[in-house]
Amino acid sequence: MSDPIDVILDRYRAQPGPLLQVLHAIQAELGYIPEQAVPQIAAGLNLSRAEVHGVISFYHYFRRTPPGRYVVQVCRAEACQSMHSEQLIAHIRNRLQIDFHETTPDGAFSLEPVYCLGNCACSPAMMIDGELYGRVSPASFDAVVAARERKS
Amino acid sequence: MSSTLYVPRDAGALSLGAEDVARAIQHEAAIRGMELVVKRNGSRGLYWLEPLVEVDVDGKRYAYGPVTVQDVPELFDADFLNNGSHRLALGLTESIVHLRSQQRLTFERVGVIEPDSLDDYLAHGGYLGLRSALSLKPAEIVQAVTDSGLRGRGGAAFPTGIKWKTVLDTQAAQKYVTCNADEGDSGTFADRMLMEGDPFVLIEGMTIAALAVGATRGFIYLRVEYPHAHRALTKAIDIAYEQHYLGENILGSGHRFDLEVRLGAGAYICGEETSMLESLEGRRGEVRVRPPLPAVKGLFGQPTIVNNVISLASVPIILAKGADYYRGFGVGRSRGTLPIQLAGNLKRTGLVERAFGITLRELLYEYGGGSASGRPLRAVQIGGPLGAYVPASQFDTVVDYETLSGIGALLGHGGIVAFDDTVDMARMARYAMEFCANESCGKCTPCRIGSTRGVEVIDRILAGVDRAGNVQLLEELCETMAEGSLCGLGGMTPFPVRSALGHFRDDFMKPR
Numbered sequence: 023m024s025d026p027i028d029v030i031l032d033r034y035r036a037q038p039g040p041l042l043q044v045l046h047a048i049q050a051e052l053g054y055i056p057e058q059a060v061p062q063i064a065a066g067l068n069l070s071r072a073e074v075h076g077v078i079s080f081y082h083y084f085r086r087t088p089p090g091r092y093v094v095q096v097c098r099a100e101a102c103q104s105m106h107s108e109q110l111i112a113h114i115r116n117r118l119q120i121d122f123h124e125t126t127p128d129g130a131f132s133l134e135p136v137y138c139l140g141n142c143a144c145s146p147a148m149m150i151d152g153e154l155y156g157r158v159s160p161a162s163f164d165a166v167v168a169a170r171e172r173k174s
Numbered sequence: 175m176s177s178t179l180y181v182p183r184d185a186g187a188l189s190l191g192a193e194d195v196a197r198a199i200q201h202e203a204a205i206r207g208m209e210l211v212v213k214r215n216g217s218r219g220l221y222w223l224e225p226l227v228e229v230d231v232d233g234k235r236y237a238y239g240p241v242t243v244q245d246v247p248e249l250f251d252a253d254f255l256n257n258g259s260h261r262l263a264l265g266l267t268e269s270i271v272h273l274r275s276q277q278r279l280t281f282e283r284v285g286v287i288e289p290d291s292l293d294d295y296l297a298h299g300g301y302l303g304l305r306s307a308l309s310l311k312p313a314e315i316v317q318a319v320t321d322s323g324l325r326g327r328g329g330a331a332f333p334t335g336i337k338w339k340t341v342l343d344t345q346a347a348q349k350y351v352t353c354n355a356d357e358g359d360s361g362t363f364a365d366r367m368l369m370e371g372d373p374f375v376l377i378e379g380m381t382i383a384a385l386a387v388g389a390t391r392g393f394i395y396l397r398v399e400y401p402h403a404h405r406a407l408t409k410a411i412d413i414a415y416e417q418h419y420l421g422e423n424i425l426g427s428g429h430r431f432d433l434e435v436r437l438g439a440g441a442y443i444c445g446e447e448t449s450m451l452e453s454l455e456g457r458r459g460e461v462r463v464r465p466p467l468p469a470v471k472g473l474f475g476q477p478t479i480v481n482n483v484i485s486l487a488s489v490p491i492i493l494a495k496g497a498d499y500y501r502g503f504g505v506g507r508s509r510g511t512l513p514i515q516l517a518g519n520l521k522r523t524g525l526v527e528r529a530f531g532i533t534l535r536e537l538l539y540e541y542g543g544g545s546a547s548g549r550p551l552r553a554v555q556i557g558g559p560l561g562a563y564v565p566a567s568q569f570d571t572v573v574d575y576e577t578l579s580g581i582g583a584l585l586g587h588g589g590i591v592a593f594d595d596t597v598d599m600a601r602m603a604r605y606a607m608e609f610c611a612n613e614s615c616g617k618c619t620p621c622r623i624g625s626t627r628g629v630e631v632i633d634r635i636l637a638g639v640d641r642a643g644n645v646q647l648l649e650e651l652c653e654t655m656a657e658g659s660l661c662g663l664g665g666m667t668p669f670p671v672r673s674a675l676g677h678f679r680d681d682f683m684k685p686r
Contacts (some may be wrong), residue, residue, distance in 0.1 A: 037473060042457035046398075052386055069429050072633040073457075080458040080615075081248055083398050083440030095399075099360030099609075100602070101556055101591045104518035105546070116283040137442060137559075137609065142185050142591065143221035143519035156189035161657050 026051050027059050031066035041067060041077055045084055059099035090125040090132035092170050094118075095149045098135045101142035105157075110146050113160040117167065130174055131167070176209035177255040182285065184217035184370050186255030187361065187401040187542035191242065192225035198246040199227070206250060211655040216371020219525030221274060222543075223459045228267050231257045237264040242553035244402040272522060277503060279511045281364075281527045284371035290409050292417055293363045295374040301419065301477040303490030308427050315386035316342055321497035323509025327446075328354055328482030328558060329586040329662075334489075337479065338468035344477040349389035351431075351479045352454065353379050353486055354474075356438050356445040360559025361517040361584045367525060368513075369396075369403035370371050372487070374411035374419075377433060379486035382493055383479050386429040392433040393473070395450050398440055405623065407435050442559075442613040444660045447480040449615060461661040482587070484513060503529035508668060516542045518591040521553070535569040549594040550659070553678070554646055555588020555602075558667035559609050562673035563599065579593060582673065584666075599678035602604035604632040606670040610663060621664025624655045628671065635682050645682065648675065 030047040031121050036042040044063060048055050055078055065070045076082045096111055115121060125132040141147035144156025148163070155166060181196040182188075196212055203210040219225060226239035227249075236257045238249060252260040264270055272564035278284075287294040295301070307315050320335025320672055334567060339351060353376065357365040369376060369644060380392050396404055411433055414420040436454055438444050442454045451473050472478025488510065491501045500510045506529035514537060516523050521543030526532075536543070543553050553563045554565045556573075562583035564571065571581055578585050593602075607628035610645040614621045635644045652668035675682060 039454060039456035042439060042453065043456075046439070065453065076517070077456070081439035081441050083438075100559060101361045101589075102516040103605070104591055104593045104597065105600075135401060136440070136612070138360045138362075140357060140363040142190050142361045142363055142515065142589065143219075144186050144189055144224075145518060147189065149399070154185045154189040154402070155331050156186060 027062055028066070031063065035067065041069065041074065042081075045078060045081075049084060053089050054087055057086065087125075091130050091174050092150055093132045093134060094167075095134045095136040095139070097137070097139050097141075097145070097147045099138040099142075101138075103145040104143040107146035110158060110160060110163065114163060117160075117164060130171065176211055178211045178213060179255070180213045180215045180228040180230070180235070180416070182217045182224065182226060183214040183402075184367060185286075185400070186221055186367075187217050188402070188646045190221075190224050190240070190592070194243050195225045195227065195241050197245065198243045201245050202250050208255075210255075213288050215287065216289055217283045218273060218390050219281070219367060219523040220266065220270065220294055220522070222522045223264065223270075223364040225405040226264075227254075227451075229255050229257065231255075236268040237270060238262045238266060241326075246444050259345065268674055271359060272524075276527050277328060277511050277529050279491050279500070279503070279601060279633040280375075281525065282305045282368055283375065287372065288373055289373055289406050290413070292374065292410075292413050292419075295372070299494065300374055301378055301490075303493035304381055304385075304419070304425070304491045307385050308425065312342055312386050312388060315382060315493065318492060318497045319386070319485065322427050322492040322498065322500040323497075323504070323507070324485065324488055324492065325508070325575070326476050326482055327484035327488070327512070327587065334481060334485050337469055337481070338383065338386050341389070341477045341479050343621055346477050348391070348474075349387055349477045349479075349493075350473045351383045351387070351389045351392040352422055352448060352450070352481075353380055353392070353483055354445060354450055354480055355400075355451060355483050357400075357483070357587065358397060358442040358445045359587050361555065361591035362515050362587045363517070364515050364588065366400055366403050366527060368402070368487055369481055370406045370556050371402075372668055373406045374414065375487045375490055376407070376483055377410060377414050377420065379489040381420070381431050381434060382489050383481065383486060386431060387477070387479060389479065390430045390432065392431060394433070394435045394446070394671075395438060396435050397438045397444075402680050404435060404437065411435070431469070441615075442609075443661075443663055445614045446663065449451070449661070450480065451478065457614070460617045463660065465667065466645060479498075484587075503579075505529075505531040505572070506576055508576065511572070512585075512588050515589045516592070517589060519547055519594050520592045521546050530574040532573055533569070534564065534571050534573060534590070537573065537590065538569060542592065545592065545594045547594045547596075547684070549596065551592055552595040553599065555591045555593070555670065558589055558663060559606060560669055561586050561589075562669040563602065563677060564673070565677040582669075583667065584677075599681040600632065600636060601681075602672040603671045603682075604629060606635070606667055606674075607632060610667040615684050618658070618660040618664060620650040620655045620658035621667075624651055624659075624664060625667060628649060628655075628667070631652075632682075636686055638652075638685065641683060645675065
C-alpha cells in the first residue's frame, strides 16, 4: 500500500502554491498533521521544513495533535457574546470538564474556539464536525452532546 | 397531482433544524400517501422565521414559519399544501412586510431558486450579464462597472471599476481574478448566504471580471468555517464546466476562464487582501507592503483582481440591466444597494438589502424589532471586530460610507451587531485587543506587540490601577497602532477601543 501522505503530495504537487491544499488533505485524512510528516511534506514540495512548520503553526485550523472523535467549535466572537455565549462557554467547559484546545480523557470531544461561523443571526452558534447549530442553550448543547455520546 | 414545497438548506436554517423539518414533511406525506416535491432553496434571510417552509400553490409561494418537527402533522391537518390557515401561516412570501420593503438586487434570487439548478438560475435572469459582457470590449465592461458607482463591499469601499481598470491596463501574460470569501467579521453572513443560495451569480460575476481584464484563471478563497458554501460552490462550478459557462471556450466565445475554490484555515487576517494572496500561494498569511498594489503585482506576482463576494455578485445585474439602473439606487457617493446584516441581540435578525440611505434606527427597530432580550439597546458594533461601537444616541445616523465615517465609525462589510444594556463596554474593548493579539500575522510591531500591551493596559484599568494614567496610555497606544500598523488589523483595532472609551467611559471607571 502506498503511503497516504505520498498519495496526497502526488495529487497536489503540480498545482500552483499547493501547501495549504496538501495540509487540508492530510488533516482530512488523518485528523491532524503529525510532526513526522513535516520532513516528508517539505521534501515532496521542495520546501524547507521551516517553511512547512511555519505554515502549520500560522493557521489556527491545522492541528498538530489527534482530535477527539467529535470536534466542538464554539463561537467566541461579538455577535455570539451579545447573546451571552460566555455563559454558554462556561457551561460547556463544565459539562465536558475541559478547556479550549483540550480533549476529554475518553477521547470523545475536543473543544476549540472559533471566531465566527457566519451564523450571527442565530447566536450563539457552534459547529460539530461541520454540522452547524444556532441559538444554542445549555440545554440544547447537553442534548446534542448526549446524542453524540450514545452514538460512540 | 403532486405539490411542491421549499425547505431551505442554508446553513443558518439547517442550524435551526431545517433538515429534520424536511425529513418530517416527507415522512408525513408518505404516511398520508401524498406526493410531494421538496425543493431545497437558500434562505430568504428572515432568520427569526427559519426554518421557513414555502408551499407553491398555482405558482404562488406561501410561507409558514418558524416550523418545528412537531408542527408538521398539524400543518398537514391544516392543509398547508393548499395555503390552509394555521398559526404559523405568513401569507404570500413576497408580501411579508420585512421582505416586501427591501430592494433585492444582488440577492434577488437567494431563497427563491434552487442553488444547484442552472436551469433555475437561467429562468430567473441568470447569465444575462455575461451575455451582455460577451458583446462588449473589455474597456466597455470596465466602464460600465465604473459608471455603476459600485464600491468594494468587503469593507474598503474602493471603486470596483477603478481597480479593474488598473488590472486591464497592466500588461502581463497571465492575470488572475480572485474572490475574497474569507468573511471573518462577526455579525456578517451575506457572503455565506449568497454562496449557498445563489452560487452561479458569483461564478458569473467572476467570469465577467475575467473578460473585463483579460484574466484566464480565478480562485475563490473561502474560509474553512463555511463547509456548506464550499459544497454549494463546488457543485455549481462543476455544473458550469459541464455546460460551458467555465473552461476553455465559454459559450463558444473563444474565451477561457478556469475557476476553483481554495480553502483558508482559520486565520482572520487572510481577509486582508495581500495576506489572502500569500495564503493562496500556500504561505503564512503575512501581509505584504503596498505598493505594489495587487492590481499591478498580485497573485504569483501577476496583475490580480481581488474583490469581495458581494462586489463580484453585484456585477451581473449591472451588466444585465445597465450601470444607470444600479446607480439609480443609493445616496451621494454610496450608490446601489447594500446587503445589511442584522445580528446579535435583536428580535428579527437577518439580511436587509436596501438602497443606501436608511438610518440605523430604522434598521434596528423597524427591521430588527429592538432587542431580543426585551431590554434597551445600548450600542451596536458596525463593520465587524475592527468597527466602531455606536451608542444609542447616534442611532439616527444614516448608514452610508461617508456619514458613518463622519461620526468616526465605518460600514465595513455591512454587519451590525446589537447589544442590550447588560453589555460591559470595557470588556468589549479588551476583547478587541485580545482578538487582534490572537489574529495578528506578526509582521509589524504596532499590531503584534501593541495588541498584547493593549490587553494588559485595559486589565490594569479594570483592576483600578492608576486609571487616569492607564487610560492616557491606552489612548497613546491606540494612536501608535492606528498610525503605525501595516494593515487594517492593527490599524483599525483602535476603532472599537476608542469608541468604547469615548462613548462609554463610565464602564472603564466603575469599581469592579
